[in-house]
Amino acid sequence: MQPGTSSLQTIVIKTDDDDDDVVDVIDYSDDSDEENEMIEKLSEIPYPKRLCQVCSAVEPLENEASFEFKFTIRTWPFDEFRHKKWLEIMDWPQEFEESMKTLWQKRKTEGSLTNAYHYCPINVCQSHLDFRQLPERMEQWHQTFCVLCDSCMSDKSLLVPLPPDFETRQKWIQSLFPFDESSKFHVKKVLWLRRRLIRPKPTRYRICVYHFSRKAFIVNDDGKVLLDEHALPLAMDSDDFDMTPRGPNSVCKCLLCDDWKKVEDMATLRNPSTESEKLFLIDMLCQTEKMVVKKALSTLAKADRAALICSLHFPDNIDPFSIIAERRLMYGVQSECVLCAHVNDCTNMIPFPGPEDEKLRTKWVNAMCREPWIYRYLTTRLEKRGRHYLCSSHFNRNSLRYHSGLGLWRRPSATPVLACTTEEERQEVWDLSKALPAYHPLVLEAFDTDDCEALDYDDVYSFLGAARMLEIENELNIHGRNVALAVRELRESRKKNKNNHGRQFYEVPDMYEQEEIQEIQEVVEVQEVVEVDESAEEETVQEECIIYEEEHQLEQA
Known part of the structure; x- marks a missing residue:
């Protein structure tokens, strides 16, 4: 050649x-x-x-x-x-x-x-x-x-040569690049490719089997997988979002990593309905850059449809929309910590993995327990049927993040810290293990009929209604903004105090009502004025001490 x-x-x-x-x-x-x-x-x-x-x-x-x-x-x-x-x-x-x-x-x-x-x-x-x-x-x-994917496949058996017959090849090209005014493939590269492949002489270029649906392949008497002679490839404008299994091994293309995976190893990525859900997905989807996630979500919003992505992009194989549904449904519900028995709003606590995810649940228990009595106490409580929660104090401060409109949540792959690291917490858990008080995990009658499985977003949406879902998001948005503002102003005022040299960490406070939020703002403003006056007095005292020390040193000399 x-x-x-x-x-x-x-x-x-x-x-x-x-x-x-x-x-x-x-x-x-x-x-x-x-x-x-x-x-x-x-x-x-x-x-x-x-x-x-x-x-x-x-x-x-x-x-x-x-x-x-x-x-x-x-x-x-x-x-x-x-x-x-x-x-x-x-x-x-x-x-x-x-x-x-x-x-x-x-x-x-x-x-x-x-x-x-x-x-x-x-x-x-x-x-x-x-x-x-x-x-x-x-x-x-x-x-x-x-030539369509612009990449080399792992095996030559995954490619199909374009038919040498001009009429058949013309049908393939028309199926791949349909002339539609709304098609996004009316670009120079595709027009060149269409003109290139539709020439009278056949080309050596090939296309992979993933441009055909699963039904386009048949198995002959010898057990070999062959392409049906009358099969036509799928249109290129649906390549990114087509959820139809392709190829002889039933695979789909991931929207984020642009790789072919089996349908069993993929999960559905929905189109986020609110801005808080979009920001949560950008922060939660792992093993990919945030800019890629933003572009993918923008594309989903334009197309107004769902797409398939690898299950590896979901943190701990948990659907983010199941987390969103749980945050919405548990807003305003008080729960008891499974370890220290402190009570707080569920949106300020982290759910403990359920029995359906035994691997992740064992990972959390092993990360928290290093002594036999703590292990027996925690596993005994986890055996009770219901939804268990952990306080934010049992996690590293850098592994948690407050999302406006959703509440507190952990970063991907974050695990709890070792339990009972301080004397106060150790004594508190020891007293609970000896007293064995009544512990009642949360059980949702409308959802936990058979077992406490992951919540479905559509079920929660139909249960709460669109108006209540929007109301919950707005209340959490107001709370998130005021909490962040109060903590930021408190840190700025503490920096002005020169006698305070230690680092202080602030926990996320409990949920506030609408009237209490205004009172917090007024208290922060008053506290800022008072601390400014105190810092001015302390500066004057320090100057007098410096003068006294200098005079005292001169007398000794």
Whole structure:
């Protein structure tokens, strides 16, 4: 196979009736055929000589009756995919590679393929290509490269060659790129790709099996998976959000990492309905950059539909919308801590993993318990049916975050700290383990009929109603803003006090009513004025002490 020219590929098909072989010859369209065909229409190359860009070798052209490209100097690829692959295989110095990129871009911009074609093509000696084994490596690349995904697959069996028949190939292209005014694929690259694949001569480009639905594959009598001859690929405009299982192994593409995964290993990412839910998803979805999550959520909002993502993006394999539903439903409900028995609002506490997630539950218990009596006390309480909660004091301060509109929640993969690290907490838990007071976990009658499983967002939405859901979010937004403001002002006032050199940590306070929030603001304002006056007096006292010490030192001298 010679780069830069059309090549004949021989396919041998053996039949069972006789020993004769049926030979089919396919004339493929290769790297620069589109440019070469335009030169053929002109009947001559605009320049009398061909110049190699690498070694500056010159080859004169002879005016032959049949215009055939059988020169030792080859034409550089015109399309972008092969241009990048050729540069990768040639492995030239960086400066020379940059010059080839500039020259190629200039040829592509100025030498448009029209009847007025005038720009000289880029030429390279065949010896340079053979030295890098470019023909063989390009053939291997074609067997694994998907022109639609613009990436190489792990196995060549995952790719399907485009049909050599022009009519069938035309149906495939029309199915892949439907002409729709609202389609986002009306861009220059796709139009070029459509024009490239619909040319009369077939191409060596292939597409992967994931551009076909699961129903497009059949199993023959020998147990081999084959593509149905009448099957058509799916449209490209639904590639990012299509939840239809694709390929022979039923996979879907993840919206965040753009990778193919089995449907069993994926979860549904809903379109967030409020701004607080969107911010919560940006903060909670792990193993990906926040900018990628923002773009994905914006795309979901425009499309107004759900998408599939890998389950690994969910923290501890927990659906974030199940967490949102729990925060909404538990607003205003008081719960008892499973360890220290302190009572607080559920939105200021962290739910303990339920029995359905035994692995995560064991991880939390092992992280908290290092002594047998604490382990027996905690596991005895966790055996009771219901929803268990932990205080925020049992977590590292940096592992918790207050989300406006949702309440307090932990960061992904955060676990509780070791229990009973202080004497006060140890004595408190010891007294509870000896007294064994009554402990009643929360049980939701409308949801926990059989077992306390994860809450479904749609069920909670239908139970509370849209008005109540919005009301809860607004109240939590007001509380979150006032708590953050009070803590920020308190820290600023403490910095003004020079005698306070220790670091202080502030817990998230309990829930406040609307009238109490206004009282907190007034108290903070009064406290700020008082502390400013006290700091001024302390500065004066310090100056007097300094003068006294200096005089005392002089007397001693």
